[in-house]
Amino acid sequence: MPRNDKSASRRTDRQRRNRHASRRRFLQGTLIGATALGLGGCDRLSESPKVAETLDLAERLNLRVQRFLAGARGLAPEYPASMIDKTFRPNGSTNPQAARYRELAANAFADWRLTIDGLVDRPQSLSLSELRALPARTQITRHDCVEGWSAIGQWTGPVLADLLDRAGVQSAARYVVFHCMDQLGGEDFYYESLDLEEARHPQTILAYSLNGAPLPTANGAPLRLRAERQLGYKMAKYLSGITLVTHFDDIAGGKGGYWEDRGYTWYAGI
Ligand SMILES: Nc1nc2c(c(=O)[nH]1)N[C@H]1C(S)=C(S)[C@@H](COP(=O)(O)O)O[C@H]1N2
Ligand SMILES: [Mo]
Numbered sequence: 581m582p583r584n585d586k587s588a589s590r591r592t593d594r595q596r597r598n599r600h601a602s603r604r605r606f607l608q609g610t611l612i613g614a615t616a617l618g619l620g621g622c623d624r625l626s627e628s629p630k631v632a633e634t635l636d637l638a639e640r641l642n643l644r645v646q647r648f649l650a651g652a653r654g655l656a657p658e659y660p661a662s663m664i665d666k667t668f669r670p671n672g673s674t675n676p677q678a679a680r681y682r683e684l685a686a687n688a689f690a691d692w693r694l695t696i697d698g699l700v701d702r703p704q705s706l707s708l709s710e711l712r713a714l715p716a717r718t719q720i721t722r723h724d725c726v727e728g729w730s731a732i733g734q735w736t737g738p739v740l741a742d743l744l745d746r747a748g749v750q751s752a753a754r755y756v757v758f759h760c761m762d763q764l765g766g767e768d769f770y771y772e773s774l775d776l777e778e779a780r781h782p783q784t785i786l787a788y789s790l791n792g793a794p795l796p797t798a799n800g801a802p803l804r805l806r807a808e809r810q811l812g813y814k815m816a817k818y819l820s821g822i823t824l825v826t827h828f829d830d831i832a833g834g835k836g837g838y839w840e841d842r843g844y845t846w847y848a849g850i
Pocket of ligand 2: 813
């Protein structure tokens with residue numbers, strides 16, 4: 581992640597361009613698909629100013645449009661084991677120094693718990709062995725960092741939707757906030773948030789293992805979020821708890837995440 585404000589804004593620009601480009605490709609693909617199905621005269625349509633107007637509108641309404649078109653089938657690609665990168669490049673915090681983290685790590689996270697609280701009927705406090713005993717999903721996916729690199733890795737852990745059901749999400753809840761144990765340079769702890777649709781996506785898991793081994797410290801031990809339709813910065817490492825909320829305006833900088841508080845967009849769909 582950026583080390584100063586200048587590179588932060590540069591990367592944010594690049595991120596914006598990439599997202600616009602991929603979204604445009606996606607929408608064009610959708611229009612081509614519609615033609616193949618005989619749903620519209622897209623040859624003429626694509627040249628008309630109306631379509632350009634629609635694409636710009638789509639970019640402004642990116643979240644809604646992307647989800648409307650992708651629907652529930654919007655799965656991130658999964659890859660064969662032969663494509664796994666030998667070392668999964670770590671980024672951001674790679675060796676948290678916060679006292680609490682150091683203490684928990686010194687004891688192999690035996691005293692660590694994942695809490696689930698906020699707008700839930702049954703607040704949870706789960707040890708690593710309890711989490712490991714739950715049904716798990718394994719997925720080989722590509723991680724895309726806003727800095728312009730990517731890596732393919734195999735992740736294993738419980739599906740977040742199952743944990744949310746276990747806790748009983750109340751109807752007033754709209755977002756899941758992920759609390760982390762690391763501070764990136766300053767005083768502020770890393771955190772992130774997803775809305776319930778992204779949190780309940782079938783590929784959204786809390787991973788305790790990478791490439792079949794316990795999650796390395798650099799990649800977020802003991803537990804990290806994998807939200808495979810999102811950019812890397814959404815995937816909170818070093819988790820300590822998750823909280824169900826109606827809004828996140830009153831948490832830290834109020835923008836829903838550590839980097840969001842520093843100018844990144846909250847919706848980081850790819
Ligand atoms: N707690 C925490 N989570 C984090 C970060 C961080 O610094 N702290 N960095 C984010 C960024 S920008 C990326 S690209 C990924 C990097 O994950 P990796 O270290 O496994 O490559 O973690 C994300 N989650
Ligand atoms: Mo990143």
